[in-house]
Amino acid sequence: MSWLSRFSELKDVEDKQLHAELAQQKVLHVPKGHQLFREGDVCKGYVLVISGSVRVYKIDEEGHEILLYRVGEGQSCMLTTTCLLGLQDYPAEGVAESDTDLVVLSPKLFEQLLVSSNSFRRYAMAYIGERICDMMMLIEDVAFGRMDQRVARILLSRAEIEGDMLICTHQELASELGTAREVVSRMLKSFERRGWIELNRGTIELKERSLLGQMLQS
Numbered sequence: 001m002s003w004l005s006r007f008s009e010l011k012d013v014e015d016k017q018l019h020a021e022l023a024q025q026k027v028l029h030v031p032k033g034h035q036l037f038r039e040g041d042v043c044k045g046y047v048l049v050i051s052g053s054v055r056v057y058k059i060d061e062e063g064h065e066i067l068l069y070r071v072g073e074g075q076s077c078m079l080t081t082t083c084l085l086g087l088q089d090y091p092a093e094g095v096a097e098s099d100t101d102l103v104v105l106s107p108k109l110f111e112q113l114l115v116s117s118n119s120f121r122r123y124a125m126a127y128i129g130e131r132i133c134d135m136m137m138l139i140e141d142v143a144f145g146r147m148d149q150r151v152a153r154i155l156l157s158r159a160e161i162e163g164d165m166l167i168c169t170h171q172e173l174a175s176e177l178g179t180a181r182e183v184v185s186r187m188l189k190s191f192e193r194r195g196w197i198e199l200n201r202g203t204i205e206l207k208e209r210s211l212l213g214q215m216l217q218s
Contacts, residue, residue, distance in 0.1 A: 003027050003050050003103055006074050009123035010048075015116045018109075025103045036094040043083035043090055045104035046124075048076050052100025057175070058092050066178030068092055069134050078131035081124055084110055150177055151187040152212045155197070155204065164206040 002023050004011040013019045027050060030036065036047070036054060047054070054071040056079060071077045071094075083090055084107055105113070113120040154176060158166050170188060174181040188204065191197045196212055198205040206212070 003101075006050050007048065007123070009119045013113065013117045013120055018113060018116055021109060022105075022113075025105065027101055027103055030096045030100050030102065032096055032098050032100075034096040034100075036096060037090045038093055039090055041090045043080055043088070043107075045080075045106050046076065046084060046110040047071070047080045048103045048105070049073060050101040050103065052102075053097040054094055054100060054102075055097040056092055056094045064178065064180075065175040067176040069131055070097065076124065076127050078127050081128055147177075147179070147183060148187050148190070149216055151184060152191070152215050155206060156209060156212055156216075159206050159209060164209070166204045166206070167202060168204065169202060 002011075003025070004023055010022060011019075013022060030052075037043070039059075049071050051073050053073075054077065056068045056071065056077065057065050058068060059065045069078070077094065079090060079092055079094075082088070114124065151173065154173060155166065158168070170185045171181045173188075174184040177184065188197065188199055191212070192199050194211070196206070196208045198207055
């Protein structure tokens with residue numbers, strides 16, 4: 001089965017020659033932890049994730065990280081798109097969060113598709129719009145959000161994918177939130193005292209999802 005089956009917008013590309021060229025693209029397998037790009041790197045192609053997940057984040061001079069977004073199955077990387085369109089270097093980091101299969105289209109093929117294919121152009125632009133909205137929400141959350149609500153939100157977000165037993169460390173959550181581990185640990189201990197979660201080494205078990213959700217409305 002062609003990798004294009006994961007991308008309904010791309011398998012409907014109108015130009016037969018471009019469609020054939022897409023179908024012939026090589027699928028790359030990258031292991032968990034592989035660094036796909038670093039801040040300042042030249043953007044070498046348009047990234048399409050077939051399976052797995054890519055974490056895109058910023059890191060400051062002291063090594064603190066903040067998650068910008070994830071690129072999952074059937075999605076493209078917004079920063080890659082904007083770098084290709086604006087002829088800019090990458091302004092952030094990208095790492096495979098799990099074993100990941102992906103395709104990288106050359107800048108030339110990317111430009112040809114933008115010009116010749118309405119379906120591809122809609123697909124590429126839709127992800128830019130979606131990610132800009134996500135990042136606006138992130139800015140609002142970091143600037144104005146309560147830390148207890150931010151921690152609860154990330155726990156609930158991960159639980160939608162992983163279930164009630166989350167395999168993660170306090171440092172990993174702190175990196176995603178762009179704050180110190182000690183701050184996250186204090187919030188988690190507070191949640192545990194209320195009976196909402198149970199903390200163990202390397203895991204966080206959600207006991208009361210509904211109460212965590214109610215806190216987001218307070």
